[in-house]
Amino acid sequence: MAVGQSIPRVDAFAKVTGEAKYTADLVPANAYVAKIVRAPVASGWVRGFDLTEAQAVPGVVRIFTCFDVPDIQFPTAGHPWSTVPSHQDICDRKLLNAHIRVWGDEIAVVVARDRISAERAARLVKADIEVLPALSTPDEAMAPGAPCLHEEKPGNVVVHSQFHLGDGTFDEAAATPGAVVVSGHYSVPAVQHCHMEPVHSFAYMEGQKITVVSSTQIPHIVRRVCGQALGIPWSRVRVIKPYMGGGFGNKQDVLVEPLAAWLTTQLGGHAVNIELSREEVLGCTRTRHAFDWDVQAVASPDGTLLARTYCAKSNQGGYASHGHAIAANAANVFKQCYRDRVSLDSESYTVYTNRPTAGAMRGYGIPQGCFITEALTDDLAYALGMDPLEFRLKNCVQAGYVDPHNGITMHAYGLDQVLEKGRAAIDWDAKRRLYQNQTGDRRRGVGMALFTYKSNVYPISLETASCRMMLHEDGRVTVQMGATEIGQGADTVFTQMAAESIGLPVDAIDIQSVQDTDVSPFDTGAYASRQTYVSGMACKMTGESLRGKILDYAAGMLERSAEGLTITDGQIVDETGQTVLTVADVGMESCYSLTNSRHLTAEETYHCEQNTFATGACFAEIEVDLALGQIHVLRLVNVHDSGRLINPKLAEAQVHGGMSMGLGYALSEEMLFDDACKPLNANLLDYKIPTAMDTPKLEALFVEVDDPTGPYGNKALGEPPAIPVAPAIRNALLHATGVSVHSLPLTPQKLIEHFRAAGLLGGEDHV
Amino acid sequence: MRNLISLTVNGVPTTVAVEDGEALLDTLRDRLGLTSVKRGCEVGECGACTVLIDGKAVDSCLYLTVWAEGKSILTVEGLRKADGTLSPIQQAFIDECAVQCGFCTPGLILSALEIVMSGKEYTREELRKRISGHLCRCTGYENILNAVEKAIQMSRSAPQPK
Numbered sequence: 001m002a003v004g005q006s007i008p009r010v011d012a013f014a015k016v017t018g019e020a021k022y023t024a025d026l027v028p029a030n031a032y033v034a035k036i037v038r039a040p041v042a043s044g045w046v047r048g049f050d051l052t053e054a055q056a057v058p059g060v061v062r063i064f065t066c067f068d069v070p071d072i073q074f075p076t077a078g079h080p081w082s083t084v085p086s087h088q089d090i091c092d093r094k095l096l097n098a099h100i101r102v103w104g105d106e107i108a109v110v111v112a113r114d115r116i117s118a119e120r121a122a123r124l125v126k127a128d129i130e131v132l133p134a135l136s137t138p139d140e141a142m143a144p145g146a147p148c149l150h151e152e153k154p155g156n157v158v159v160h161s162q163f164h165l166g167d168g169t170f171d172e173a174a175a176t177p178g179a180v181v182v183s184g185h186y187s188v189p190a191v192q193h194c195h196m197e198p199v200h201s202f203a204y205m206e207g208q209k210i211t212v213v214s215s216t217q218i219p220h221i222v223r224r225v226c227g228q229a230l231g232i233p234w235s236r237v238r239v240i241k242p243y244m245g246g247g248f249g250n251k252q253d254v255l256v257e258p259l260a261a262w263l264t265t266q267l268g269g270h271a272v273n274i275e276l277s278r279e280e281v282l283g284c285t286r287t288r289h290a291f292d293w294d295v296q297a298v299a300s301p302d303g304t305l306l307a308r309t310y311c312a313k314s315n316q317g318g319y320a321s322h323g324h325a326i327a328a329n330a331a332n333v334f335k336q337c338y339r340d341r342v343s344l345d346s347e348s349y350t351v352y353t354n355r356p357t358a359g360a361m362r363g364y365g366i367p368q369g370c371f372i373t374e375a376l377t378d379d380l381a382y383a384l385g386m387d388p389l390e391f392r393l394k395n396c397v398q399a400g401y402v403d404p405h406n407g408i409t410m411h412a413y414g415l416d417q418v419l420e421k422g423r424a425a426i427d428w429d430a431k432r433r434l435y436q437n438q439t440g441d442r443r444r445g446v447g448m449a450l451f452t453y454k455s456n457v458y459p460i461s462l463e464t465a466s467c468r469m470m471l472h473e474d475g476r477v478t479v480q481m482g483a484t485e486i487g488q489g490a491d492t493v494f495t496q497m498a499a500e501s502i503g504l505p506v507d508a509i510d511i512q513s514v515q516d517t518d519v520s521p522f523d524t525g526a527y528a529s530r531q532t533y534v535s536g537m538a539c540k541m542t543g544e545s546l547r548g549k550i551l552d553y554a555a556g557m558l559e560r561s562a563e564g565l566t567i568t569d570g571q572i573v574d575e576t577g578q579t580v581l582t583v584a585d586v587g588m589e590s591c592y593s594l595t596n597s598r599h600l601t602a603e604e605t606y607h608c609e610q611n612t613f614a615t616g617a618c619f620a621e622i623e624v625d626l627a628l629g630q631i632h633v634l635r636l637v638n639v640h641d642s643g644r645l646i647n648p649k650l651a652e653a654q655v656h657g658g659m660s661m662g663l664g665y666a667l668s669e670e671m672l673f674d675d676a677c678k679p680l681n682a683n684l685l686d687y688k689i690p691t692a693m694d695t696p697k698l699e700a701l702f703v704e705v706d707d708p709t710g711p712y713g714n715k716a717l718g719e720p721p722a723i724p725v726a727p728a729i730r731n732a733l734l735h736a737t738g739v740s741v742h743s744l745p746l747t748p749q750k751l752i753e754h755f756r757a758a759g760l761l762g763g764e765d766h767v
Numbered sequence: 768m769r770n771l772i773s774l775t776v777n778g779v780p781t782t783v784a785v786e787d788g789e790a791l792l793d794t795l796r797d798r799l800g801l802t803s804v805k806r807g808c809e810v811g812e813c814g815a816c817t818v819l820i821d822g823k824a825v826d827s828c829l830y831l832t833v834w835a836e837g838k839s840i841l842t843v844e845g846l847r848k849a850d851g852t853l854s855p856i857q858q859a860f861i862d863e864c865a866v867q868c869g870f871c872t873p874g875l876i877l878s879a880l881e882i883v884m885s886g887k888e889y890t891r892e893e894l895r896k897r898i899s900g901h902l903c904r905c906t907g908y909e910n911i912l913n914a915v916e917k918a919i920q921m922s923r924s925a926p927q928p929k
Contacts, residue, residue, distance in 0.1 A: 018803025245870030487868025
């Protein structure tokens with residue numbers, strides 16, 4: 001059995017030896033360097049340029065401005081294209097833009113023979129800019145008279161959506177005798193992906209073909225958007241995705257690829273390289289959406305959840321990118337986690353502002369949605385005087401759940417086991433009692449948060465994936481996936497699935513890690529935790545197809561029927577268990593037979609019309625230093641119900657990374673801006689992702705409930721680990737101190753203010 | 768102005784012509800083709816460009832090549848044995864599933880090697896501090912610490928390869 005084994009990563013050898021080539025390692029030595037000229041304000045209009053000084057810099061090849069680019073607006077979200085116009089992504093930017101909507105907006109580009117010349121000239125480009133007021137928040141942007149960011153969206157609201165569930169109303173529920181009501185305003189800030197490999201693309205031409213080499217999660221979508229942005233047939237563009245140093249959703253957006261593609265067409269096909277600096281990546285690519293909420297919840301005195309109201313404002317920043325899909329997802333998890341017996345009223349706005357464009361980031365709105373869901377849940381349980389885990393067990397989503405709007409069904413249900421496993425692991429009941437009456441400057445608490453997460457984007461968008469395999473003369477098989485390895489381990493689990501479905505040992509499988517849209521089969525890419533579930537099924541189907549062809553060919557060689565033959569560990573075995581041929585025998589004969597030469601290959605597409613929910617929870621034990629406002633995480637335990645694990649060791653590693661990202665969201669990460677929307681901490685020194693010293697031991701546990709819809713009983717795992725950590729820590733703080741903090745991150749400054757307000761610090765002169 | 772710098776890179780005496788202000792990162796990547804040395808931030812924040820200079824882990828983005836005259840530089844390209852097999856620390860990173868996207872990996876392997884070569888005993892907490900100059904967004908450092916500890920154990924139980 002290859003599936004279910006913790007085989008080493010298939011790409012680890014190349015990565016520990018330096019053999020793995022990333023985009024930066026492939027740039028032609030003579031490539032021109034393109035440096036983007038960025039707007040020094042977040043809102044305004046470019047009225048003209050003075051390029052005299054910049055053009056005089058030795059080494060400058062050409063300078064292009066926003067007045068030179070094609071008058072074509074294009075979308076950037078890494079969504080499957082929709083052939084239905086009403087479902088298509090918003091087309092709201094050009095290659096370079098005269099209307100400045102974000103600080104650092106791309107208004108011109110210098111192309112030079114070397115980097116120093118390009119950077120020097122870019123600093124000398126003089127832009128005449130009419131500055132407009134910058135809008136920081138949805139409320140500012142929705143206010144009457146606010147400047148309009150995009151003429152297609154007067155009032156700056158990208159989308160407003162709402163729904164009501166249940167027969168009653170919140171007010172009716174709140175009128176129940178003894179009902180307990182909580183309400184409040186909550187918020188989370190923008191944060192950034194901080195993949196270690198910066199954003200990087202280069203492009204060149206061979207004849208009419210434009211080749212774009214890019215660190216992207218979505219090569220086939222990048223090809224499409226480059227075609228759209230340049231107004232050319234899509235297959236004139238070829239996208240190559242080499243080894244990748246992480247993406248986390250930032251590279252599920254089309255970033256600098258269309259500009260690189262267009263520049264090479266303007267320069268006789270010469271190679272043009274765009275490698276963003278870390279500061280540009282942090283301040284000028286994409287972020288996780290900041291959210292504000294007004295929410296209410298009401299429960300009966302016995303802790304039965306009756307009704308909730310939810311109003312979210314999602315800060316989109318200057319361009320639509322993934323747009324309202326994020327806010328819709330956040331509203332969905334609020335709905336999906338709990339059973340409101342009377343009603344749920346939900347309303348969401350996605351609003352353009354002059355903050356950096358927000359897009360996809362690991363969890364796609366669910367980390368935000370989980371924060372508000374689980375903070376509110378704990379606040380309600382606290383008001384009820386009820387153990388928050390007991391409250392959840394009484395009210396959380398149950399087996400067989402079907403989303404009333406999109407029909408997504410919880411085919412397998414492991415949430416009950418998740419909660420019990422986490423409860424035991426953290427010693428919940430004893431710790432809740434132990435920490436209930438503390439005094440002193442250091443106080444401990446335990447908290448938890450749960451989540452649900454769907455395993456792909458069906459039925460909201462198309463789900464399709466394909467795979468191709470070929471048998472070689474020595475019995476080995478090459479696997480080509482359209483799905484992408486971005487660091488998460490996809491190639492390793494596909495290798496296991498291919499070996500399993502054909503009947504080969506894993507070391508007989510060679511998977512091609514580089515996607516090339518001229519060669520690789522079609523797939524929409526790495527996002528939505530979809531690849532093991534959707535692309536994995538394409539891999540399994542292709543393996544089964546190839547296995548059938550190998551057995552048919554073997555039957556011909558043996559002059560018998562294929563029925564009763566099987567492949568085990570590379571051996572072709574008959575009904576009696578005897579090895580009658582090897583796959584290598586078939587590989588050799590099928591290529592070189594003088595009577596029946598036939599290259600044995602297989603290719604299948606999985607058009608997925610299924611979805612299912614993964615679930616999980618985080619349990620946190622913390623110690624709070626009241627005087628320092630500091631949280632020390634003593635234990636952090638994630639428990640995941642992601643169906644059957646294809647590779648337990650890789651799954652555990654994936655959970656560790658997500659927990660680390662969630663820990664940063666909880667305690668330290670926050671993009672800061674001045675009033676003019678200029679980023680203040682767009683570097684890795686001032687923007688604080690966890691280091692090894694900030695990270696406690698990370699404990700990853702699983703319950704493995706087979707899901708009948710996954711290729712091997714598996715469902716989503718990639719994004720979920722990042723989701724529940726921040727609310728679990730926030731809820732542990734509530735347990736430790738009785739202080740309900742309504743925002744992230746839980747920084748010392750913020751906590752000191754809360755502790756002081758709560759009287760925990762003994763008044764002003766105590767400090 | 769060009770300078771001729773003589774240094775040893777992965778055991779091979781090398782002379783290379785470099786600009787005054789050229790970072791060792793750029794020399795190694797662009798002139799010597801050692802692309803395992805990664806450009807993550809160029810200001811010493813991320814640690815992806817770490818190399819060993821005379822056995823000490825250094826951010827090569829902050830180190831001018833002209834300072835490297837007479838020094839010995841080690842990158843992961845120089846770690847494999849003559850027959851191509853991996854060094855114990857490379858193998859430990861594979862075995863402990865300490866590699867994900869791989870972008871921080873070469874630099875961390877070199878810091879780990881510095882730790883192992885020191886011959887000193889470190890607690891887990893001390894190891895956290897020793898590798899805290901490396902940012903990793905994929906692993907939460909858990910398996911990286913496991914790999915470093917494993918490499919330390921292996922170095923104690925096996926004679927040090929020359």
